[in-house]
Amino acid sequence: DIVMTQSPDSLAVSLGERATIDCKSSQSVLYSSNNKNYLAWYQQKPGQPPKLLIYWASTRESGVPDRFSGSGSGTDFTLTISSLQAEDVAVYYCQQYYSIPFTFGPGTKVDIK
């Protein structure tokens, strides 16, 4: 199974400042035949289901604010919130959908400093 790790476990950022979350996979999730990284990012607020933010590692889902961006390839990925807003307080998960079983990272909790 592909193991997903995330760092940090939690972070507190001032409003308007940048938040960066790293995600690593134990093996590459880059499919060479289509040059796509099978990596997604989700946001989950308390009491709510997860919400898809980013897929194919860097494609923003429709309706997601452009302050959210994804980058990386192979085994190393990053989710960046360029200017943290109060509504961004949540837990963020990365997920690989390259191989079965699909696996999620443990999550990173983002708070306001």
Place this chain on the structure above:
Amino acid sequence: EVQLVESGGGLVQPGGSLRLSCAASGFTFSNFAMHWVRQAPGKGLEWVSVISGSGDNTYYGDSVKGRFTISRDNSKNTLYLQMNSLRAEDTAVYYCAKGTGGSCFSGHDYWGQGTLVTVSS
């Protein structure tokens, strides 16, 4: 508007069975893979299973393989999860989620609100 509504959760004894349903609307159900993802109380997300749009292909997580069965009825726009030999560690909120495409190998762009399954004596 895409809607996914889960039902069928509840309290069940260890070793028991339960069938979850997920009623879908707002999209062409048969064109998309569908997933089940669970979340134990206070824990992270765990992917459970996926079924292709046609229902021909199914895949499972290691912890449920051989005990859970995913299925779908495209005429009823409904996804199912038959859960047998339930264990305490299966206690979780179970979400159904729509795949972003027809392939099973996809992210999940819409999620239901979830249904709670509690396995306890």
